[in-house]
Amino acid sequence: MRKRLLVKELYEELKPTLSFELLAGSAGLLKSVDNSRIQKPGLALAGFLKHLHTERVQIFGETEISYLNYIGKKEGKRRVRDLFSLGLSCVVVTKGLEVLDYLIEAAEDFTTPLIRSPKVSSYCIEVISDFLEDRLSPEISLHGVLLDVFGVGVLITGDSGIGKSECALDLISRGHRLVADDIVIVKNKRGVLWGTAPVRVQHLMEVRGLGIVDIKDLFGVSSIRERKRLDMIVRLLKWSESPSIERLSFTSRTKEVLGVKVPYVEIPVSPGRNIALLVEVASKLFLLHKNGITFNNIEKLLLGVEVDGKGVE
């Protein structure tokens, strides 16, 4: 689903970082910003309104303000009203620049929030873009446990009651770190998947028989992580439900999450199998693959059986 963000949220959440002050157009705070890219109106003020994206945050920096001063009040007012009449989502004036009265007037008339920051344009743009990208990137919630195992972000999935939480607990007690249990929010930021826990249940885990436990309290601050890249998905399956168990090697199976292909492994569960250990090994295999290390000895076996060491004919 395409996400929406209110100008109000942008204003309130970035207020501490960018020392925002709202100059005019407060009635427009409930407008939404639907694009994570910002825009500097530049030529739009010269009358060329063709590529102006009203849904983006418009940044008025030194160039814009001094251009308005340069063309004079009468002309400036007309151009600004032409621009604001398009229905801009919001306008940010940077560097604490003096704002012309007609800019305030236009903001009020066209209910466009006019926000000012004392910080320079380049810094404002960086902070705003970062924030927008974070809030507007596509996200979904997945069912499973996300852990950092040897630095690899592993999502353990499987049906309820298969033992995901128990396996995760085992991994945590071996020194690996929990990101989220049960419900993982995954975001696609520029093609990279990031997982976090919903704030309400951060650091918490449900262990059947023991109830809800706080991992940070139990295992200490080094046992948790706020967010982690999703590198690999491990699915736990009942032995009877896994007809195609991998017998040869760590293959290149993948699962698609938000358009990104994620390496995928299925591990059959049965009494006596140490699942945590298997997840550790899977993570190590992932690291080896990522580092371009292939298993020569194993690959030789896959190629064919040699006759007296002379190769396959």
Next chain:
Amino acid sequence: MKRKKIVVENKYGIHARVAAAIVKEASKFSSKIYLEREDNNLRANCKSILGLLALGASKGTVLNLEVEGEDEERAFNAMRELLEGLSKDA
């Protein structure tokens, strides 16, 4: 698959005890049972408690109940009854 929109009606929303009751009921069925928040797409598996708590559904929150599986008819009815029957003061 069966779907239905449900509005949380009880005073304290889906808190721990309500969540535990949902899990208890959902676990009786083999169907996959989910509750999804309309406003932020958070999706919780009704067979585990943390997801339900993560939803942070309070009075007035709109949720989508989704049931899929062999016993979906029975599971759906039971879940709907439970959710819609939450006492106003619970």
